[in-house]
Amino acid sequence: MRNKISKFMFLMILSLALVSVGFAQRQTGSIAGQVADDEGNALPGVTVSVSGPNLQGVVDYISTDMGSFRFPSLPPGTYTVSELCEDDWLQSFPTPTNGCGSGVYDVVFMSGEVHTDNDFGNYRPTDVTVHKFQDCNADGVRDPGEPHLAGFEFCLYDAAGNLVSADDFVGAAQDACQTTGSDGMAGWTGLLPGVYTVRETAMPDWYASTPDSKVFDLDSGDSGTGIFGNFQAAQVIAHKVHDLNGDGWQDADEPEVAGFEFCLLDAAGNPVMRAKTRIHEAVEVSDMGDYDHYMIKEIFEQ
Numbered sequence: 001m002r003n004k005i006s007k008f009m010f011l012m013i014l015s016l017a018l019v020s021v022g023f024a025q026r027q028t029g030s031i032a033g034q035v036a037d038d039e040g041n042a043l044p045g046v047t048v049s050v051s052g053p054n055l056q057g058v059v060d061y062i063s064t065d066m067g068s069f070r071f072p073s074l075p076p077g078t079y080t081v082s083e084l085c086e087d088d089w090l091q092s093f094p095t096p097t098n099g100c101g102s103g104v105y106d107v108v109f110m111s112g113e114v115h116t117d118n119d120f121g122n123y124r125p126t127d128v129t130v131h132k133f134q135d136c137n138a139d140g141v142r143d144p145g146e147p148h149l150a151g152f153e154f155c156l157y158d159a160a161g162n163l164v165s166a167d168d169f170v171g172a173a174q175d176a177c178q179t180t181g182s183d184g185m186a187g188w189t190g191l192l193p194g195v196y197t198v199r200e201t202a203m204p205d206w207y208a209s210t211p212d213s214k215v216f217d218l219d220s221g222d223s224g225t226g227i228f229g230n231f232q233a234a235q236v237i238a239h240k241v242h243d244l245n246g247d248g249w250q251d252a253d254e255p256e257v258a259g260f261e262f263c264l265l266d267a268a269g270n271p272v273m274r275a276k277t278r279i280h281e282a283v284e285v286s287d288m289g290d291y292d293h294y295m296i297k298e299i300f301e302q
Contacts (some may be wrong), residue, residue: 013137023293027111030068031081033118035063038092038193042067043122046086052079077114079104085118087220090170092121122219129187130154130182130198135209135229142227148184149230153177153201154189162196168192177201194219215237236296238262261299269295 013181031050035043046063054077061069071081083098085091094103132149133142155177156164170190178186199213209229216224240260241250258288264272 006128006135008107018245028075029109029111029113029115030070030072030074031079031107031109031118032068032114032116033071033081033120033194035067035083035120035122036295038121041283043146046120046122047084048081049084050074050079050081050122051075055079058075074109076109076111076230079107079109081107081118082203083122088124089122090124092123093119093293094182122220123193124192125189126193126218126220126222127187127189128156128191128196128198128216130178130187130226130228131229132179132184132200132228134184135231138209138229140229141208142229146229147270148180148182150180150182150184152180152186152203152228153231154180154186154228155201157201159197160194164191164196165189168194168196193218193222196224198224198226200228203230205232207233236264238296238298240298263297263299265297 008291019274033048035046035048037043041145042065044063044065044067045065047060048063048069049058049060050071051058054075059071073131073244078242082104083091084100087170089100090096091103094105096103103120107114107115107118131142132152132154134147136146138145157176158164158168162173163176165176168191169188170192172190174188174190180187196216196218197213198216200208202208203263210227211232212228214224215225216222216226218224220289236245239250240257240262241254242257244254245251266272298302
């Protein structure tokens with residue numbers, strides 16, 4: 001009888017041990033990570049999926065307000081973790097192999113393991129636009145009625161000072177130098193986030209009323225706009241005639257007179273320059289490089 005009881009107890013202990021081993025082999029694990037933009041800011045609401053032979057279908061998780069996701073209670077095995085890209089978003093890591101969302105993590109874990117750092121990085125393309133206008137009063141501000149300027153060239157440079165190339169664009173490369181159209185506009189789209197400088201190419205007989213370059217530090221999805229003004233030099237011309245009949249008008253028989261001096265004064269009454277008349281030539285009193293209020297004054301000899 002004692003032998004039977006001993007044998008029964010031995011079988012019970014062995015069965016419990018086997019059950020315990022079985023439970024240990026079935027212990028689950030988890031996979032976790034973070035979804036963020038190129039500046040490290042959390043991206044909530046992104047769908048992250050996990051799939052594998054030990055699952056029936058695909059399990060989805062929507063990233064939290066902190067951008068985090070977690071798949072708990074996964075049986076040991078091999079899994080693939082992927083994300084569903086939102087509209088207008090692209091993937092920076094893990095490195096996509098065939099478009100946004102194709103960058104995935106292949107995770108293999110044993111019983112009870114927790115796999116973190118399965119992080120996803122996302123960004124949106126950026127763009128730069130320039131607007132060229134004729135600054136009629138050269139005040140550096142586009143006033144109502146000041147027209148667009150077509151045919152002006154602008155070039156875009158990367159952070160290293162090189163003209164942008166295919167490496168700076170999300171899709172097809174665009175020409176580094178663009179020319180303004182009839183609307184005074186030119187620009188580049190589909191740029192990677194980064195630092196860019198747009199620089200105007202000088203045009204003969206035109207002067208810049210605004211800085212001829214602008215730097216843009218573009219984060220994901222940013223748009224940079226530069227407004228550039230130009231003007232042409234103004235001239236003041238004086239004619240001196242012998243008014244034979246004293247009527248204040250130059251009649252056909254009234255000749256021009258040489259050797260008379262004129263002075264150009266600025267808005268404060270300060271002399272800018274002086275010049276004398278010449279026969280059969282108008283005196284060009286000024287070729288101003290800026291627009292302002294001026295007055296021309298004749299210098300009478302004593």
